[in-house]
Amino acid sequence: MKGKISLSTEFLGKKTKSPLVLPAGIMGMTWSGMRYVIENGCGIITSKSLTLESRSGHPGPVVAEFAGGLLNCMGLCNPGIIDGLAEINDFKKLMPEIPVIASVFATTAEDFAELSRYVNDSKSDFLELNLSCPNVMDEFGLPLAGSKEQVTDIVKLVKKVSKIPVIAKLSPNVTNLSEIAVTAEAAGADALCMINTLGPGMLVDIDLVKPVLSNRTGGVSGVCVKPIALRAVYESYSRVTIPIIGTGGIASGSDAVEMLMSGASLVGVGSAVYAGGIEVFNIINQGIAEYLKKHNYTNIGQIPRLEKLHEQA
Amino acid sequence: MSRRNTIAIARIVEETPTIRTFYFDYDLQAKPGQFIMLTDLANGEKPFSISECESDQFGVTIKKLGKFTSNLFEKQAGDLLSFRGAYGSSFSLKGNNILLTGGGYATPPLYYLCKELLRKGAQVTVVNGARTRDDLVFCERFENLGLEYKKITDAGCFGRAGTSVDIARELLSNNDYDMVYVSGPELMMKAMRELLQSYPGLNYEFLFERYMKCAIGICGNCTMDPLGIRLCVEGPVLAGHQVEKLTEFGEYHRNAAGKKEYFK
Numbered sequence: 001m002k003g004k005i006s007l008s009t010e011f012l013g014k015k016t017k018s019p020l021v022l023p024a025g026i027m028g029m030t031w032s033g034m035r036y037v038i039e040n041g042c043g044i045i046t047s048k049s050l051t052l053e054s055r056s057g058h059p060g061p062v063v064a065e066f067a068g069g070l071l072n073c074m075g076l077c078n079p080g081i082i083d084g085l086a087e088i089n090d091f092k093k094l095m096p097e098i099p100v101i102a103s104v105f106a107t108t109a110e111d112f113a114e115l116s117r118y119v120n121d122s123k124s125d126f127l128e129l130n131l132s133c134p135n136v137m138d139e140f141g142l143p144l145a146g147s148k149e150q151v152t153d154i155v156k157l158v159k160k161v162s163k164i165p166v167i168a169k170l171s172p173n174v175t176n177l178s179e180i181a182v183t184a185e186a187a188g189a190d191a192l193c194m195i196n197t198l199g200p201g202m203l204v205d206i207d208l209v210k211p212v213l214s215n216r217t218g219g220v221s222g223v224c225v226k227p228i229a230l231r232a233v234y235e236s237y238s239r240v241t242i243p244i245i246g247t248g249g250i251a252s253g254s255d256a257v258e259m260l261m262s263g264a265s266l267v268g269v270g271s272a273v274y275a276g277g278i279e280v281f282n283i284i285n286q287g288i289a290e291y292l293k294k295h296n297y298t299n300i301g302q303i304p305r306l307e308k309l310h311e312q313a
Numbered sequence: 314m315s316r317r318n319t320i321a322i323a324r325i326v327e328e329t330p331t332i333r334t335f336y337f338d339y340d341l342q343a344k345p346g347q348f349i350m351l352t353d354l355a356n357g358e359k360p361f362s363i364s365e366c367e368s369d370q371f372g373v374t375i376k377k378l379g380k381f382t383s384n385l386f387e388k389q390a391g392d393l394l395s396f397r398g399a400y401g402s403s404f405s406l407k408g409n410n411i412l413l414t415g416g417g418y419a420t421p422p423l424y425y426l427c428k429e430l431l432r433k434g435a436q437v438t439v440v441n442g443a444r445t446r447d448d449l450v451f452c453e454r455f456e457n458l459g460l461e462y463k464k465i466t467d468a469g470c471f472g473r474a475g476t477s478v479d480i481a482r483e484l485l486s487n488n489d490y491d492m493v494y495v496s497g498p499e500l501m502m503k504a505m506r507e508l509l510q511s512y513p514g515l516n517y518e519f520l521f522e523r524y525m526k527c528a529i530g531i532c533g534n535c536t537m538d539p540l541g542i543r544l545c546v547e548g549p550v551l552a553g554h555q556v557e558k559l560t561e562f563g564e565y566h567r568n569a570a571g572k573k574e575y576f577k
Binding site for chain 1: 353534537573
């Protein structure tokens with residue numbers, strides 16, 4: 001009676017076997033790391049955020065655990081755009097059917113455009129603009145995603161250059177996230193990804209009397225950010241028509257369904273790789289499938305979405 | 314399990330002028346082959362294999378190599394250090410007639426392994442090699458265990474000049490081992506793999522080293538080509554069937570930025 005349950009979906013014209021996305025910064029450093037994540041059930045890969053020059057990132061400790069999740073200040077470590085795209089190309093040689101999002105980070109629209117030119121010449125399927133890293137503020141100042149003007153300038157310029165769809169990765173650390181979402185859409189973004197890590201936050205070693213992270217502060221992720229991620233996605237979904245990759249605190253099948261229901265088209269899974277192990281992708285996929293079965297659905301497109309917020313004035 | 318702990322260094326043993334063992338009075342409950350991330354929260358954080366582990370203390374044996382370890386060598390007993398772990402995979406403890414082969418400052422984790430193997434009644438032979446006398450450590454500890462123990466240096470400090478692989482080659486051809494555990498510099502382990510390839514049925518496990526940052530399996534810096542396994546979670550101990558598949562083994566590793574650096 002019932003059809004076969006499938007988790008496959010389409011995102012900006014590319015097919016994926018699962019709605020789960022590896023977000024930027026988690027595992028996406030090497031072609032084999034990308035492979036390992038896909039073999040464990042993830043659908044789409046995002047690379048580390050690549051910069052024009054290589055970056056070693058902050059010294060350790062760069063991560064700290066706490067009851068609600070993780071604090072990190074990796075500091076945008078990456079081998080630079082050329083070597084980073086080589087890792088993506090090596091991965092695509094092995095798994096050409098898996099969509100890859102090349103994430104890039106810069107501080108000016110011109111540098112983002114320059115990075116975009118490099119990405120054009122790679123096998124990447126999508127370009128993600130990381131406008132929202134919260135743990136390099138000493139070096140670069142406030143995340144760009146806090147400013148409508150900067151978001152507009154960057155997205156507009158990159159859209160002129162990029163030959164592949166452009167995703168804007170937004171920060172939750174603003175008071176007007178859905179405004180920024182609308183701004184990014186108006187500037188031509190093809191999709192949004194939210195949320196980057198929260199904060200920044202801080203943890204203290206009470207014996208050494210020092211902040212635990214070398215950078216003092218870092219982005220907060222993990223289960224504690226889920227309610228904020230859901231709210232951010234839902235409010236943005238209510239106001240834009242472009243698809244949203246919803247990420248933040250997703251650790252189970254029901255979490256992922258909540259995210260889809262709140263308006264996400266795809267679901268990012270990052271910190272859960274620490275808490276739940278590499279098998280967490282398969283566990284979440286299975287949880288989504290069980291939800292579909294429970295409600296006699298056969299695909300994730302049938303998962304109902306919350307009614308959109310009515311626009312205020 | 315991986316909570317951070319900040320405690321005083323209980324004691325420091327100078328093994329050679331450039332190698333020291335730092336002891337902490339703490340019940341870490343680590344398994345042989347596992348590692349901790351160690352920091353003073355001022356000069357970075359690095360992974361170190363556990364060389365000794367009892368219910369009341371554990372130790373890590375550290376070679377003075379760069380800025381981080383130089384800072385560490387300034388510390389004295391009583392100074393506070395912070396660690397998290399133990400992390401990673403461990404030696405399986407399989408085998409009854411076992412060959413341990415170590416190289417340089419990578420040998421100490423085999424000492425903890427060795428004690429556990431003896432505790433379960435296995436017969437153990439240990440080969441400990443290093444470039445010079447200054448890199449050869451734990452000799453007395455191994456000798457006190459009353460087992461077959463062979464030491465050698467490239468420079469011939471104890472008569473014969475050669476490597477631990479040279480001795481392992483002879484031992485393997487004259488004995489019937491059922492398990493081999495190895496911890497040494499990458500190129501020494503590469504030579505060991507070549508040697509072990511002439512013993513197809515013989516199981517072995519290697520302890521690897523890669524640049525680690527998060528140690529909890531998320532940053533992706535220590536993944537090994539082509540499998541993509543994370544050395545901090547699926548490693549640092551890898552079994553022979555995994556080692557055989559590694560294409561980067563003995564060829565290259567990735568630095569802090571994730572750029573490939575080739576072994577010379």
